Amino acid sequence: MFIAKSIKTEHTDIINDISFDYHGTRMATCSSDQTVKVWDEGDDGKWVCTASWKTHSGSVWKVTWAHPEFGQVLATCSFDRKAAIWEELTSTSTGNGKGGTSKNTTWLHKASLVDSRTFVTDVQFAPKHLGLQLATCSADGIVRIYEAVDLMNLSNWLLQHEIPITINNAHISLSSLSWCTSRLDPPTIAVGSDDHNHPNHPKVFIYRYNDSARKWDVVESLSKVTDPVNDVQFALHLGRSFHMLAVASRELGIFSLKELRDDPESNVKQPVRFEVRHVGSFDDHKSMVWRVSWSITGTRLASSGDDGRVMLWKANYLSQWKCFQVFSANGSMSEMDCAAAMSQSLNSTSASQIGF
Numbered sequence: 115m116f117i118a119k120s121i122k123t124e125h126t127d128i129i130n131d132i133s134f135d136y137h138g139t140r141m142a143t144c145s146s147d148q149t150v151k152v153w154d155e156g157d158d159g160k161w162v163c164t165a166s167w168k169t170h171s172g173s174v175w176k177v178t179w180a181h182p183e184f185g186q187v188l189a190t191c192s193f194d195r196k197a198a199i200w201e202e203l204t205s206t207s208t209g210n211g212k213g214g215t216s217k218n219t220t221w222l223h224k225a226s227l228v229d230s231r232t233f234v235t236d237v238q239f240a241p242k243h244l245g246l247q248l249a250t251c252s253a254d255g256i257v258r259i260y261e262a263v264d265l266m267n268l269s270n271w272l273l274q275h276e277i278p279i280t281i282n283n284a285h286i287s288l289s290s291l292s293w294c295t296s297r298l299d300p301p302t303i304a305v306g307s308d309d310h311n312h313p314n315h316p317k318v319f320i321y322r323y324n325d326s327a328r329k330w331d332v333v334e335s336l337s338k339v340t341d342p343v344n345d346v347q348f349a350l351h352l353g354r355s356f357h358m359l360a361v362a363s364r365e366l367g368i369f370s371l372k373e374l375r376d377d378p379e380s381n382v383k384q385p386v387r388f389e390v391r392h393v394g395s396f397d398d399h400k401s402m403v404w405r406v407s408w409s410i411t412g413t414r415l416a417s418s419g420d421d422g423r424v425m426l427w428k429a430n431y432l433s434q435w436k437c438f439q440v441f442s443a444n445g446s447m448s449e450m451d452c453a454a455a456m457s458q459s460l461n462s463t464s465a466s467q468i469g470f
Contacts, residue, residue, distance in 0.1 A: 118441060121161050123151060127173075135179040135186075142188055144174035150190055150200075152221070165202075165221050170194045175235055181242040184265060188221070189248055191234035197227040197250045201268055224268040229258055229276075235288060241295045247274075249293065249303060255285030257305055257321070259330075277321060277330045279305055281312045289343055292359075296351035299373070300325060302333075304359055306343030317343045318361055320371065322386055333386040338395070339367055344404045349412030358393075360406040366417045366427075368393040368435055394435050398425060 123129065127146035134141050141153040141161065152165040172193030180187035186202035205218050232253040240247035246262040248271070257277040263270040279286055286309035294302035301323040309317065316335035324331050336359075345362035356372035374387040399419030407416045415427040415435075422443035429435045 118444075119159075120444075121153070123163075125149065125151070130174060131176045133177050133179055136182050140179075140186075142177045142179065144169070144177040144190060146173035148172065148174060148192075150174060150177055150188070152188075152202075165219065167221060169198060169200070169223075170196060172233070175233075176237050178238055180239045180246065183242055184246050184262075187268065189237045189239060191237040191250060193233040195228065195230050195233055195252075197230075197234050197237045197248070198223060199225040199227075199248075199268055199271065225271050227258070227260060227271060227273075229273055230254060230256070236290045238291055238293055240293050240301070241297075243297050244293075244301055249291055251279075251288035251291045251305060253287045255279050255288060257288065257291060257303065257330075275330055277305075279307065279319060281309070281315050284311075286312065290345045292346045292348045294348045294351065294357060296357070298351075302357075303330075304346045304348060306346040306361065308342040308344065310342055314340055316340065317363070318346060318359075320388070331386075334371065334388045334390060336361070336367075336369060336390065338369075338392050339363060341365075344402065345406050347406045347408055349408040349415075350410060352412055354412075358408070358412055360408065360415055360417075362403040362406045362417065364397075364402060366396045366399070366403050366406065366425075368395075368415070368427075393433070396427075396435070396437070398437055399423065 123143055125145040125147050129143055129145045131144050139155045142150060144150045148168050148170050149166055150169045151163050153161040154164045155161055169190050170192035174190050174192050177188060177190045188200040189197060191197040200221050201224050202219055202221050207216055207218055230252040234250050234252050237250045246265060248260045249257060251257045255278060258273060259275040260271045261274050262268055263272050279288055286307045288305060289308035290306040292304045303321045305319045307317045316337050316339060318336040318339045319332055320334040321330045322333045339361055341364040343361055343363045347360045349358035356370045359369045359371060361367040370391045370393055372389045374389055399421045401420035403417050403419045405418045413428060416424055418424045424441040425437045426439040427435050427437050
């Protein structure tokens with residue numbers, strides 16, 4: 115059973131992104147009011163704002179947490195054409211003659227990444243096994259990969275790669291990106307474009323790092339997605355033989371990508387190829403879909419749209435994806451949604467038990 119709670123954030127403009135940390139006990143929000151707020155969950159389940167500060171000179175589009183192995187580190191990106199790195203430092207102070215101590219935390223600006231010529235639309239840390247790397251994408255049509263030079267000093271970041279995304283040799287605006295978390299595959303990124311100038315061309319591209327050539331190659335594009343894309347998200351891999359990718363566009367799209375392996379008896383190395391299966395497209399929002407997010411097991415998916423609703427999805431034992439719960443803007447479900455959720459939950463029990 116899901117319980118909805120509202121939080122008075124005191125942001126003075128639209129909240130553009132919300133991000134939970136690795137443990138799910140901390141939350142960061144960013145807004146067009148140019149600020150980021152950090153929230154901690156108390157023992158009573160209530161969220162308390164523990165930090166708030168101005169991060170950019172323009173709207174802040176995205177905020178994301180690094181893996182806690184690297185400390186309490188945030189990255190943000192903004193309309194001001196910058197991505198920024200922030201690190202939380204903790205100090206203790208002695209009470210005023212009472213013998214007690216108190217913990218003080220401060221978020222410090224460690225670095226600004228200023229290579230983009232247009233506003234930066236997304237920023238995502240790489241999976242932990244790749245080290246402290248960071249990817250950004252921008253409206254100038256370029257994905258940039260950065261790496262921290264010294265883990266003990268996050269002020270220095272090296273631009274490792276620039277990946278131009280083009281259609282007919284023209285750069286296209288980029289809206290979102292997502293790292294594949296698989297340890298068994300080379301570094302892989304999905305990139306989404308909100309370009310409106312090429313209506314019949316794919317808007318989602320899969321790039322993989324070629325270690326021998328030391329560059330990123332495009333290995334797949336999703337021909338089924340030709341509308342502008344707002345968000346892409348790989349599911350956690352968790353040992354599956356394929357990857358799951360969710361796409362937020364005019365509809366919600368779900369895809370599986372399975373790499374086609376080379377013939378072991380062949381001496382000719384083939385380029386990377388994927389078998390792409392279009393699991394389904396869903397227009398239940400009846401409007402533009404803006405965000406998608408997978409559960410930690412990769413078996414449930416949340417989507418949000420212009421209709422002011424959040425929908426939760428999962429597959430049944432036939433691998434058919436259906437919506438099983440709907441939240442309205444006030445956190446409640448309508449009677450029709452409740453009945454549908456109860457029916458679908460009973461029909462989908464097997465999927466939650468066996469996974470993929």
